[in-house]
Amino acid sequence: MSEPLLHCSKLSVSFRTDNGSLRAVDGIDLSIAPGEALGLVGESGCGKSTAAMAILGLLPRSAQCQADAIRLGDTDLAQASNRVLRSVRGRRVGVVFQDPMTSLNPYLTVGKQIGEPLRIHLGLNASQAKERSLALMRDVGIPDAATRINRHPHEFSGGQRQRLLIAMALACDPELLIADEPTTALDVTVQAQILDLLRREQQRRNMALLLVSHDLGVIAHTCHRVAVMYAGRIVETANTKPLFANPQHPYTRGLLAAIPRLDGDRGTELTTIPGLPPRLSDGWQHCAFAPRCPHAEGRCRIDIPNMRQHSDEHHHRCILDLPAGDAP
Amino acid sequence: MGRYLLKRLIQAPIVLFLIVTCSFVLVRLAPGGPFDAERKVPPEVEAALNEQYHLDESIPMQYGRFLLDLAQGDLGPAIKYPGRSVNAIIADRLPPTLLLGGYALALAVLIGVTVGVIGARLYNTVFDHASMVFALLGISIPMFVVGPLLLLAFQTQWRLVSPPGEYGPSFAYLSLAALCLAAPFAARIARLCRAGMLEVVNQDFARTARAKGVPEWRIVTVHCLRGALTPVVSFLGPAVASVLTGSLVVESIFLLKGLGWEFVFSAINRDYTLVIGTVIVYSSLLIIANLIVDLCYGLLDPRVRYD
Amino acid sequence: MTETAPGLSPGAAAWRRLRRNPLAMGGLVITVVVVVMCAFAPLFSGHDPGYQRHWVGALTPGSSHIDCLRENRLIPGQAPDVSPQDLSAATTITLAADESSYREYRIIPDTEGRIRRIAGSQGELDELVLNQAALARVALIDGSRGRNLAPLSLRRGEAPPVPLFDGSAAVVLEVATEARIASYTAQLNNGVVSAVQRSGTALPEGIVITGDRITGMEADGRSITTWHLLGTDIEGRALFARILYGGRISLLVGAVATLVSLLIGVTYGAVAGYVGGRTDRVLMAGVDVLYGLPFMFLVIVLLSFFGSNILLLFAALGAVQWLTMARIVRGQILGLREADFVAAARLAGTPAHIVILRHLVPNSFGPIVVYASLTVPIVILEESFLAFIGLSASFGDGQVHSWGALVKTGVDSLGSDGSFAWLLLWPSLVMAATLIALNVLGDGIRDALDPKLSRGAA
Ligand SMILES: Nc1ncnc2c1ncn2[C@@H]1O[C@H](COP(=O)(O)OP(=O)(O)O)[C@@H](O)[C@H]1O
Ligand SMILES: [Mg+2]
Secondary structure, three states: OOOOOEEEEEEEEEEEEOOEEEEEEEEEEEEEOOOOEEEEEOOOOOOHHHHHHHHOOOOOOOEEEEOOEEEEOOEEOOOOOHHHHHHHEOOOEEEEOOOHHHHOOOOOOHHHHHHHHHHHHHOOOHHHHHHHHHHHHHHOOOOOHHHHOOOOHHHOOHHHHHHHHHHHHHOOOOOEEEEEOOOOOOOHHHHHHHHHHHHHHHHHHOOEEEEEEOOHHHHHHHOOEEEEEEOOEEEEEEEHHHHHHOOOOHHHHHHHHOOOOOOOOOOOOOOOOOOOOOOOOOOOOOOOOHHHOOOOOHHHHOOOOOOEEEEOOEEEOOOOOOOHHHOO | OHHHHHHHHHHHHHHHHHHHHHHHHHHHHOOOOOOOOOOOOOHHHHHHHHHHOOOOOOHHHHHHHHHHHHHOOOOOEOOOOOOOEHHHHHHHHHHHHHHHHHHHHHHHHHHHHHHHHHHHHOOOOHHHHHHHHHHHHHHHOOHHHHHHHHHHHHHHHOOOOOOOEOOEOOHHHHHHHHHHHHHHHHHHHHHHHHHHHHHHHOOHHHHHHHHOOOOHHHHHHHHHHHHHHHHHHHHHHHHHHHHHHHHHHHHHHOOOOOHHHHHHHHHHOOOHHHHHHHHHHHHHHHHHHHHHHHHHHHHHOOOOOOO | OOOOOOOOOHHHHHHHHHHOOHHHHHHHHHHHHHHHHHHOHHHHOOOOOOOOOOOOOOOOOOOEEEOOOOEEEEOOOOOOEOOOOOOOOOOEEEEEEEOOEEEEEEEEEOOOOOEEEEEEOOEEEOEEEEOOHHHEEEEEOOOOOEEEOOOEEEEOOOOOOOOOOOOOOOEEEEEEEEOOEEEEEEEEEOOEEEEEEEOOEEOOOOEEEEHHHEEEEEEOOEEOEEEOOOOEOOOOOEHHHHHHHHHHHHHHHHHHHHHHHHHHHHHHHHHHHHHOHHHHHHHHHHHHHHHOOOHHHHHHHHHHHHOOOHHHHHHHHHHHHHHHHHHHHHHHHHHHHOOHHHHHHHHOOOOHHHHHHHHHHHHOHHHHHHHHHHHHHHHHHHHHHHHHOOOOOEEOOOOEEOHHHHHHHHHHHOOOOOOOHHHHHHHHHHHHHHHHHHHHHHHHHHHHHOHHHOOOOO
């Protein structure tokens, strides 16, 4: 792997809540190479969004974030001042959020919103910004962009709003795009279009992508590499093909079994992972998946497993050696 | 938008008619007449007076006559001011009230929004807590307590302002009165604005702006202020009514002879025509203010549709 | 995030949240203290709030004076009638009475507050020397204020050495020409006066002395005085008692008018929300129109033309406040109407008013309580406002007034030098404290019932 564009080491986030502190992200390491697409996957509530937001310091006030380093190129975002963070956000790293209905400002025209990072970071004047915004709107596939640039978000459909958000995130040609469940709130047909758009723009701009999703199917189409998260930790990371072909962690296998397949037998039941996602508040003393794991043994409940190397770029956090055939 | 305005323009005369009728009925149903207080008036004189003001006719006749005059913009003769018409008195008294009320409203919005926005920005800091304590005091302490204390301090003790002379009140004096009138409204607006801002800055679109690298002050002013002002604007409608009511006491405390002062005087002295005339003027002011407030919604929030 | 502990009803959970809010609890405590003290006023102040003692005038907080009556009777064969205190257990009562004859002087100020003229019955004077303290008294022209002066001399063209004038009105000085203090002694037998003497001579008819003449009173050698926690007003009425009894009017109006607004608002809103459709649109359009009415002005007209009594006040102030209540309830019910349990009740053929009363209104309880609790201080403030312009109700033959009227009295008596400040200070303080407490409590209730809305929205 070449010199990574982004490298987080030992990133932890905890939330202060009424019922004590809650550790949503527990010492994860993440690396993304320039131009690489990394998928971060896991059940809802496992801390994916929290981890992604922590990179840019976009967590709510109730969150406390710790990391040995969050290196973006040669900037350490973990130590950076607010000023530096602001100059990175929207300029070097763009973000696309989950809910396009609420993530756009209802009070401002879409042209103003797309042009805003251009004006702030690149110092463009109003007409230059408008021109670039128009081009961006066309790039992301908004029909009739010239007239609609002065409209407000409520005059656009959900899919179009997500396109607008993407245009906004791409405005300053960032090195990294963080997309947090960009398709979850959309109709299935629109989902595929948005994923295509993301993949196309990622390749065209040779931009790195951190795609957060609870859906391995989404990741499979878009990403080179996958990191699987469970209860605030990364439990398996590998290139997409080997991960799908030969998953090592029982949790990953469970996720894979839960993907609906269009080509699959109609007869085979879609399996779901039994049990509830774990509670994060109390901090695990052993493998957090053990209570739900069909393979769990006594030694699984003794210690927190370390990352193990399976092959060159394939690591996982299970102390068992599962038989290969168990994969779906 | 056009339809909305039209609807409002149709509604306004209905409201006015309701008010006119209401106050007419109230005033005429009341026991006693306007000349009761002056027991010295001999019966012949009273009869003559009654005839002059048509008080001897039947109530429906009086009402009809009154509506007719009103349709021509004539509010009739003032009963307690011989030889003066209600129109003339109102023309005389309205400007000070408008000045005071407008000034107070402007002060209230300016102070309230500034304090509210800064309070939300500095959430949970000393400034925030202190401003909310002041807001609580502002809401709870009646202006007729604040007014005399302000006068005692600024006029009597420190001699910074002087009472209104021949040419009306000085600017400083008027500001003092407006401040007294504005205080409770500034307090409420500060609370509304702060709460609105706290809610808006935690919304998704504020996070989007932050993720774009927008500076914090710009997020507050450009992205969030309009949303935070929505509750403030919906408060402004009722606030105009309360400012007008409040000016009744502020005018009497600060010896500003405006419409409020005249209204209280005419109500207590049972000056039928003047009471009804002032109520009509106040209602019209209120209707206009509410219309402006409704239009402000549209300016603030592009999603608002008027139909 | 607020989690409801398992097994707690929403009401109990809200109460727990309220209890954890020290500000709201402070508000609750103050509210309860004020309400209890006003409701049980006679337990906290022995004074009659309406009893005028012109001869006493305005006394500063903590002052005491001889506790006599406007007319004091010691008549053989009757019980002594000289004090609000019960003196029937005494065996002797002695009274010192000032029987000097007085001469009146009008002291007329100029615009600068200096003495312009000293007019006596024998003509104008240049100088008036008063050397016997208790024997010169000030009275306003209308006779409403009495106050004794220390020894002093007044000279024409000079400012008086003590605050004498209040504004530009002339004052009347009553000066004793010949000082004569008489002493009366009454013997009591089983609570009944058996004999009255004046300096040793028996008075078989007994005596009647007005309060302003009495300079001393003892029962069995014990001086009969009384004490005023917050002093007295210009008419010599006990301020503390006036605040407590006046609070009854303010609080009663606040509570009852809020109830009236609840009654109208909940009924109206519930009908609009439940029936829905066209009825709802018409009813709510009515509310919109009424919002545009200057209600307080109509209330002022109503009260000034019909005279203010407390029932009118309840109705009028309740009518001002019901509109918002109607909107809130209607919104709630509109949302709840589609809920399963309502649909079930309707399908079961439950009559509409039962569905509304049993299911819809109780489930809208939170917002109703929140709004009602924040309405009480608003109504109290409005009532005080009306009282300030002289249009509120009074109790006790027009002698007991609500807080707004007490503040008004304080404002009116506030001299330009800040004298009589306690007459403004204490009623204002009590009223403000109560309103602050009610507001804080209302905020607390809102936060407790609806944690989403917290952070002190107005
Ligand atoms: N603002 C917050 N306050 C408290 N807990 C939070 C907050 N945001 C997220 N969490 C908790 O952190 C955990 C991870 O949340 P999140 O990162 O949103 O999960 P994901 O994106 O994987 O669905 C969840 O258990 C959630 O309850
Ligand atoms: Mg998420």
